[in-house]
Amino acid sequence: KHAAATELRVRADQHGRTLVAEVADDGAGGARPEAGTGLQGLAARVESLGGRLTIDSPPGQGTTLTATIPLAPWRTSAEPYLEFGHEGDGGRGLRQIQELLAGERTSGVSLAREWDLEGGPPRIGQRLPVYDHTGRRHGFVEVTGVAVRPFGEIDPSMVDPEPGEGDWRRARERAYEECREEIAALLGEPDWRLTDAEPMVILNYRSVTAAEMSGSIR
Numbered sequence: 001k002h003a004a005a006t007e008l009r010v011r012a013d014q015h016g017r018t019l020v021a022e023v024a025d026d027g028a029g030g031a032r033p034e035a036g037t038g039l040q041g042l043a044a045r046v047e048s049l050g051g052r053l054t055i056d057s058p059p060g061q062g063t064t065l066t067a068t069i070p071l072a073p074w075r076t077s078a079e080p081y082l083e084f085g086h087e088g089d090g091g092r093g094l095r096q097i098q099e100l101l102a103g104e105r106t107s108g109v110s111l112a113r114e115w116d117l118e119g120g121p122p123r124i125g126q127r128l129p130v131y132d133h134t135g136r137r138h139g140f141v142e143v144t145g146v147a148v149r150p151f152g153e154i155d156p157s158m159v160d161p162e163p164g165e166g167d168w169r170r171a172r173e174r175a176y177e178e179c180r181e182e183i184a185a186l187l188g189e190p191d192w193r194l195t196d197a198e199p200m201v202i203l204n205y206r207s208v209t210a211a212e213m214s215g216s217i218r
Contacts, residue, residue, distance in 0.1 A: 002027075002028075003025050003027025003028050003029070003031075003062075003063060004027050004028055005025035005026050005027030005028075005062070006026055006027075007025065007026045008023070008024070008025045009022075009023070009024045009025070010022070010023050014071070018068060018069070018070055018071065019051075019067075019068075019069045019070075019071055020066065020067070020068050020069075021066070021067045021069070022064060022065070022066045022067075023064070023065045024062060024063065024064040024065070025062050025063055026062045027062055027063060028059070028060065028062075029057045029058050029059045029060050029061045029062050029063055030057055030058070030059040030060070031055060031057035031063045032057075033055060039053075039055060039065075042065070046067045046069060047190075048190035049069050049070075049185045049190075050069070050070050050181030050182060050184060050185045051067055051068050051069035051070060052067075052068050053065060053066070053067050053068075054066045054068075069185075070181065070182055070185065080115075080118045080122055080126075080128055081128055081129045081130070081131055082108065082110075082128050082129070082130045082131070082141065082203075082205075083130075083131045083132070083133065084096045084097050084100075084130065084131075084132060084133070085097075085132050085133040086133045086178060086179040086182060087133060088178065089133075089175075089178065089179075092175075093132055093133055094132060097130060097132060097138050097139075099160075100130065100139075100141065100205075100207055101130075101138065101139050101207050102207075103206070103207055105160050106144075106160060106204055106205060106206065107145075107158070107159045107160050107202065107203060107204045107205070108159070108160075108202075108203050108205070109154065109159055109172065109200050109201070109202050109203075110200065110201050110203070111183070111187075111198065111199075111200060111201070112148055112198075112199035112200055112201045113187055113198075113199070114183075114186065114187075115201050117186075121146050121148065121201045121203070122143045122146065122203070123143065123146070124143050124144060124145065124146060125142065125143065126142070126143045127140050127141070127142050127143075127208055127213070128140065128141055128142075128143065128205075139207060139208070139210075140207075140208040140213055141205040141206060141207055141208060142205060142206050142208050143203055143204070143205050144204045144205055144206055145202075145203065145204030145205075146201065146202070146203060146204075147201070147202040148199055148200070148201055148202070149199075149200055149202060150196060150197050150198065150199060150200070151172075151194060151195065151196050151197070151198045151199075151200050152195075152196025152197065153196075154169075154200060154202065156168035156169065158202055159202060172194075173194055176194040177193075177194070180192065180193065180194075
């Protein structure tokens with residue numbers, strides 16, 4: 001509308017858990033976010049999804065807007081699962097998965113509202129696939145216990161400790177803060193923060209062997 005452009009190019013690519021959307025024109029260039037509210041509003045909408053907007057607009061050489069947006073996993077009632085770890089966790093998620101598959105980890109805590117996307121927490125006896133944050137499946141668990149508690153009322157004795165993490169509650173708060181933007185995008189709440197009132201699902205489970213899974217399929 002304002003660039004006197006003759007061509008507009010739109011491209012969207014997915015790289016793993018990241019969407020990169022690019023809009024470019026061959027117009028007048030020289031776009032400056034501080035000069036108006038349009039680009040500022042667009043940047044705010046991208047940031048509300050945990051993403052970032054970059055603007056390349058040299059005078060006389062057109063304008064390119066690039067939005068980089070993390071994609072949160074989307075659970076459905078048909079495909080419930082457990083996920084461990086997040087980008088930049090230093091391998092903590094993979095260690096947790098290894099402990100789980102070895103029978104050393106038998107419980108986990110997650111947001112009740114994440115399970116609400118699947119119609120509610122899993123039931124005892126239900127078998128769930130286990131994924132890392134890249135979407136790779138590592139195995140299955142069978143649910144042996146389910147409880148729902150506000151975060152502030154969870155007794156650390158109810159869940160597995162995190163070796164080397166110190167105080168359980170502080171460790172969980174740090175972990176959720178590290179992946180806050182992904183969860184905020186998943187819940188559709190840009191300002192989401194973990195609070196003591198947040199409902200949490202405490203799951204107890206056991207690792208299911210490949211032989212057990214093949215037997216159940218037959």
